[in-house]
Amino acid sequence: MTHIPQTKIPATYMRGGTSKGVFFRLGDLPERCRQPGPARDKLLMRVIGSPDPYAAHIDGMGGATSSTSKCVMLSKSTQPDHDVDYLYGQVSIDKAFVDWSGNCGNLSTAAGAFAIHAGLMDPARVPRDGICTVRIWQANIKKTIIAHVPVTNGQVQETGDFELDGVTFPAAEIVLEFLDPSDDGDEGGSMFPTGALVDDLDVPGIGTLKATMITAGIPTVFVNADEIGFTGTELREAINTKPELLARCEAIRVAGALRMGLIKTPEEAAQRQHTPKIAFVSPPKDYVASSGKAIHAGDIDLNVRALSMGKLHHAMMGTCAVAIATAAAVPGTLVNLAAGGGAREAVRFGHPSGTLRVGAAAEQVDGQWIVKKAIMSRSARVLMEGWVRVPGDAF
Structure with missing residues (x-):
């Protein structure tokens, strides 16, 4: 009996604020999934484990809640004066669709950290020690988000004493600025x-x-x-x-x-x-x-x-x-x-x-x-990194 083997895709599982999701560099996705369309949606649903009539996400990376059924793609920015383009997909739990109509503010925190982790930032913009200002273009809603990410020894500082209600353990504080949130473009x-x-x-x-x-x-x-x-x-x-x-x-x-x-x-x-x-x-x-x-x-x-x-x-x-x-x-x-x-x-x-x-x-x-700017503090950290695997005929 013939079968199609699983496809192995580089991925990082991250918490951002009170959410978590699977993060990809856009260029690491299979070529047919790098553009919007059914192939990309099917891939992300299979990564998460949707649609799941049991609402458990046993066969995927999702956590069967809106806070944990999320996928993010980042790439070097195509926009002037920005570092990365950030695209977010909210995967339905029990239905076969991915909602692209909005952003995830919690995972915006992790998007700033992932930009540094994934080598998408210009090295000249990443200090050895201090705060790295990551200029994010939020592609779903066409907005700019500025993430102020702490860096130690040239790497994202993830541990710290910042406490966020809804997250069990303390971590390093990341300050987010949402620019022109009242301009609906x-x-x-x-x-x-x-x-x-x-x-x-x-x-x-x-x-x-x-x-x-x-x-x-x-x-x-x-x-x-x-x-x-x-x-x-x-x-x-x-x-x-x-x-x-x-x-x-x-x-x-x-x-x-x-x-x-x-x-x-x-x-x-x-x-x-x-x-x-x-x-x-x-x-x-x-x-x-x-x-x-x-x-x-x-x-x-x-x-x-x-x-x-x-x-x-x-x-x-x-x-x-x-x-x-x-x-x-x-x-x-x-x-x-x-x-x-x-x-x-x-x-x-x-x-x-x-x-x-x-x-x-x-x-x-x-x-x-x-309103020209809204500000809040969150935290983020990598939970796991490596490859996510999905059946080759799933997308």
């Missing part, structure tokens, strides 16, 4: 696509909700927790084990996607699970994080919970954190009001795993709100 409009800071969003089967819809970091629909029957302090188990609550959140996400012009029909949302995100906000309240750590209302500005790929996220997506920072900086949005209103350039918000501080400064130009 190709979309041709403001960061508030409806033109309003707060809209009345009609959701079939639920009613009319107040909503802030924003395209900073990643398209996000913010609603008030109490309007949809939540407290704002929920942990994953309180929502992810209840299909009716997940369906309610998905209905809001679909209505928001339609209102933002991201899809034309509700059916399109099934193939666009990565964007927009749906998040709910509430004023600061005491709660106990998933680690058992007590979070006190006096230590945070607001609570935020967000869903990714149909499930409540265990911490907070990096791109959604950019949206939170941006919306909090604009007086009158639901995020800003939950944090107490008024002008602010930074907020510390509570999420299921703990807290996170993010910053952004907003200003009005010709009647439009803009």
